[in-house]
Amino acid sequence: MxxxxxxxxxxxxxxxxxxxxxxxxxxxxxxxxxxxxxxxxxxxxxxxxxxxxxxxxxxxxxxxxxxxxxxxxxxxxxxxxxxxxxxxxxxxxxxxxxxxxxxxxxxxxxxxxxxxxxxxxxxxxxxxxxxxxxxxxxxxxxxxxxxxxxxxxxxxxxxxxxxxxxxxxxxxxxxxxxxxxxxxxxxxxxxxxxxxxxxxxxxxxxxxxxxxxxxxxxxxxxINPSFFESDGSTERGELRRRLQLPEKATILLAGALDLDSPFKGYEILQHIKPDARRDLHLLTFGSISDDLKDSISIPATHLGPVLQQMELKEVYRAADLFLAPSHQESFGKTLAEAAACGLPTVCYDVGGPAEIVIHEQTGFKAEPFNTDQVIAYCMQLVDDVGLRTRMGHDARRQSVRFxxxxxxxxxxxxxxxxxxx
Structure with missing residues (x-):
């Protein structure tokens, strides 16, 4: 109107x-x-x-x-x-x-x-x-x-x-x-x-x-939350096959324009260790250096820069949870997009991201800059499908704010x- x-x-x-x-x-x-x-x-x-x-x-x-x-x-x-x-x-x-x-x-x-x-x-x-x-x-x-x-x-x-x-x-x-x-x-x-x-x-x-x-x-x-909503035309399994991701694994998504930026905090990825009890797979988008790739010990797929919004939407929808450990960020567009796609998010309780994530409702906010707590929150979501689902629904509902x-x-x-x- x-x-x-x-x-x-x-x-x-x-x-x-x-x-x-x-x-x-x-x-x-x-x-x-x-x-x-x-x-x-x-x-x-x-x-x-x-x-x-x-x-x-x-x-x-x-x-x-x-x-x-x-x-x-x-x-x-x-x-x-x-x-x-x-x-x-x-x-x-x-x-x-x-x-x-x-x-x-x-x-x-x-x-x-x-x-x-x-x-x-x-x-x-x-x-x-x-x-x-x-x-x-x-x-x-x-x-x-x-x-x-x-x-x-x-x-x-x-x-x-x-x-x-x-x-x-x-x-x-x-x-x-x-x-x-x-x-x-x-x-x-x-x-x-x-x-x-x-x-x-x-x-x-x-x-x-x-x-x-x-x-x-x-x-x-x-952002435009309705753009990121699922239209039901493509199931998650099909999206994972397109992206060559393991269909039954829990997909932890991490992404930014530049994952090596010191403000994005993605050096934390090297501290996530393999665990035989968990079928965990890391998916990243954005530019990433070989040094950061080599420091990651869990199974990972690196997509590189994803400029097309339609493609990025599919990346979010193929994942189970989003990790955004920014040390300083004015807003946090990726967190809002992840929420619109129904992903719970883990971030630090600082900057713009802290205003997007509602603690224990749409995700978790860790103490700045407690690496162990961030990883623990991620693993809590990895281990609890019901919690991920509930938080994801709440995140999508709250995304109308944007x-x-x-x-x-x-x-x-x-x-x-x-x-x-």
């Missing part, structure tokens, strides 16, 4: 790509806003649209960014970070390099609100964001908007005061790259409205020196507040 708008609102969503958790959350919001009658446009910089399940209109890949420059600019930025830190693959962005022609796009000029999602990877620079001259809503898909450059601060709390001597950059200087970036962010417009996708990241943002006086609200992230229509209505109200101030 179309929401009756007092006046047409033209929203331009900006995200660096069409793949990954941030993109899927942003696209789901875009689709639901279209259903409400909002003139919503989703502009992304790189990556195939096929990564999403969207068939929505107004999904546009920037021709400027897809002409090859999107390959050069991120390499320049990551190369500079590597030179300054002496380390590769850091979850750290400068925000200094953006496409030089982006500001001229007519879409930008003809929009009432610019809605930023994950805009790193040299899609936009801080200077470009400061020069929008439009109302801006910025969804906190990670911690970068309020830190000195890191996407997750880990145990470092310098973002609450003054960055410098950045542990991620291996810096011992009181004024370093993180200090410079933090100071640049103080020049962003004070009236940007920030939205946390969980209470955890909202509270972290409010403690930061950059957003302490800003307006930060929570609108829970969204419907995109709910988030879209909350964002629509926020847009109206921003335009009426």
């Amino acid at each position: 179309t929401d009756s708008l007092a006046q047409p609102i033209r929203v331009l969503h900006l995200n660096a790509g069409a793949c990954g958790g941030a993109a899927l959350g942003a696209v789901g919001l875009h689709e639901s806003l279209l259903d409400l009658g909002v003139t919503s446009t989703f502009l992304y910089g790189n990556g195939p649209r096929e990564c999403t399940i969207s068939s929505a209109e107004r999904m546009i890949q920037s021709q400027i960014l897809s002409a090859g420059i999107e390959k050069v600019l991120p390499r320049f930025e990551t190369g500079l970070v590597r030179i300054l830190s002496g380390r590769r693959g850091l979850p750290f962005s400068l925000g200094q390099v953006g496409n030089p022609l982006f500001q001229r796009r007519a879409l930008l000029q003809n929009s009432d609100i610019i809605h930023l999602h994950w805009v790193n990877g040299s899609m936009l620079s801080l200077r470009q964001i400061a020069a929008f001259n439009k109302p801006v809503v910025w969804t906190l898909r990670d911690e970068w908007p309020y830190t000195g450059g890191c996407h997750y601060a880990g145990e470092c709390q310098k973002f609450e005061m003054k960055c410098g001597q950045c542990p991620m950059l291996n810096s011992h200087r009181s004024y370093d790259l993180s200090t410079f970036i933090q100071r640049q962010k103080t020049r962003l417009p004070e009236d940007i409205r920030y939205v946390g996708i969980s209470d955890w990241i909202t509270q972290r943002a409010k403690r930061s020196s950059l957003l302490r006086t800003a307006t930060v609200t929570t609108i829970l992230n969204a 419907k995109p229509a709910r988030a879209a209505k909350e964002y629509l109200q926020l847009y109206r507040e921003v335009l009426n101030r």
Whole structure:
């Protein structure tokens, strides 16, 4: 049903790509806003649209960014970070390099609100964001908007005061790259409205020196639970045969974009030991290093990256339980998807995942970061089919909390507040 708008609102969503958790959350919001009658446009910089399940209109890949420059600019930025830190693959962005022609796009000029999602990877620079001259809503898909450059601060709390001597950059200087970036962010417009996708990241943002006086609200992230529901057309046995999984084993699922990320906590997999009393099989999706594979001693199947949402849905439905031992995560899209597929989940009682799992109802939340307790909870679910079934049913029922229509209505109200101030 179309929401009756007092006046047409033209929203331009900006995200660096069409793949990954941030993109899927942003696209789901875009689709639901279209259903409400909002003139919503989703502009992304790189990556195939096929990564999403969207068939929505107004999904546009920037021709400027897809002409090859999107390959050069991120390499320049990551190369500079590597030179300054002496380390590769850091979850750290400068925000200094953006496409030089982006500001001229007519879409930008003809929009009432610019809605930023994950805009790193040299899609936009801080200077470009400061020069929008439009109302801006910025969804906190990670911690970068309020830190000195890191996407997750880990145990470092310098973002609450003054960055410098950045542990991620291996810096011992009181004024370093993180200090410079933090100071640049103080020049962003004070009236940007920030939205946390969980209470955890909202509270972290409010403690930061950059957003302490800003307006930060929570609108829970969204997935499409009905997409992940079983239509009954394919039984679990058939799904397991397709994936070449043992049909009678208990399948423990673990997955992320990068299982080797220190924030995901999947080094715990090496501590799960074979037990002759249990027919346990590990199934993983996402990139995984040979070192992590070799450290796992239980039988395992590694699917690698699964970009198609339809394929990922089948992976969830072939499993019996989900393990998500993240140390720091703004929401936990995979946990919400697993719940929608009827899987009980084991996680740590920290971050966004702790707001998704209801302890002893839809899964278990272990003390941070008690590895033995996580494994014990997993084995409890492995050993008790009835418990898995009950928790799985409750997880599916609770997943309605993540419907995109709910988030879209909350964002629509926020847009109206921003335009009426």
